[in-house]
Amino acid sequence: MRFGLTAEDDEAVRAALEAHATEYVDKLQALEGCxxxxxxxxxxxxxxLRQILEDSSEARELNDDIRNGAAGPDAPLVxxxxxxxxxxxxxxxxxxxxxxxxxxxxxxxxxxxxxxxxxxxxxxxxxxxxxxxxxxxxxxxxxxxxxxxxxxxxxxxxxxxxx
Structure with a gap:
């Protein structure tokens, strides 16, 4: 069960359980055996990264240009x-x-x-x-x-x- 719910007293808990009994039973039955x-x-x-550079000619060429100093200043960002x-x-x-x-x-x-x-x-x-x-x-x-x-x-x- 999830935690974090509060109630004023035991009667408030009983009332909430009774009001939603069908929903709770259905949910418990759906979870049974799971x-x-x-x-x-x-x-x-x-x-x-290695795989991307192998598969993408665009990325590989841009990477090579950066390494060789032939790329523009925005190339690393691109x-x-x-x-x-x-x-x-x-x-x-x-x-x-x-x-x-x-x-x-x-x-x-x-x-x-x-x-x-x-x-x-x-x-x-x-x-x-x-x-x-x-x-x-x-x-x-x-x-x-x-x-x-x-x-x-x-x-x-x-x-x-x-x-």
Whole structure:
């Protein structure tokens, strides 16, 4: 349950529970037999930058011009913006792909605010009968993506993100 609610006395608590009893029972039934798994994923920044420079001729040429002293004074800013835009697009696509693959084995998913260098922070509500498939798929994704990626899966947890 979430914390932070207060009531004047026990009677106020009883009244609130009675007034919303159907909602609470429905929610508890929806969560029955489920656990939450929270996944955070990040990519090694140097590997990402290397990949962008390999794949983007525009970024590579601009980077070479800067290194050779042939670029204008605004070139580092232009390169930074280009790389940042490309990195964001790549990481958004990766996050979408991971969530889509894992959502096949989850009743619900909740995307969280990103922190640090993570490109994905998501919680999944997984029923007991899908637990093994979910975990196997997550491990397979992590292995397929390679050593440049770090997957941090926490769970099973109480389904507090889905209350």
């Amino acid at each position: 656990a939450e798994y929270h996944l955070k994923a990040s990519e090694d920044e140097e590997a990402l 390169l930074g913006e280009l790389v940042a835009k490309e990195a964001q697009a790549r990481q958004n696509a990766l996050a979408t792909g991971v969530v889509e693959a894992l959502s096949a084995f989850a009743r619900e998913q909740e995307i969280s605010q990103l922190t640090g260098g993570d490109f994905l922070s998501a919680s999944f509500l997984v029923s007991e009968d899908q637990d093994e498939l979910f975990l196997t798929t997550e491990l397979s994704l992590a292995n397929q993506m390679g050593d440049e990626f770090q997957f941090r899966l926490h769970g099973p947890l109480p389904p507090y993100s889905f209350v």
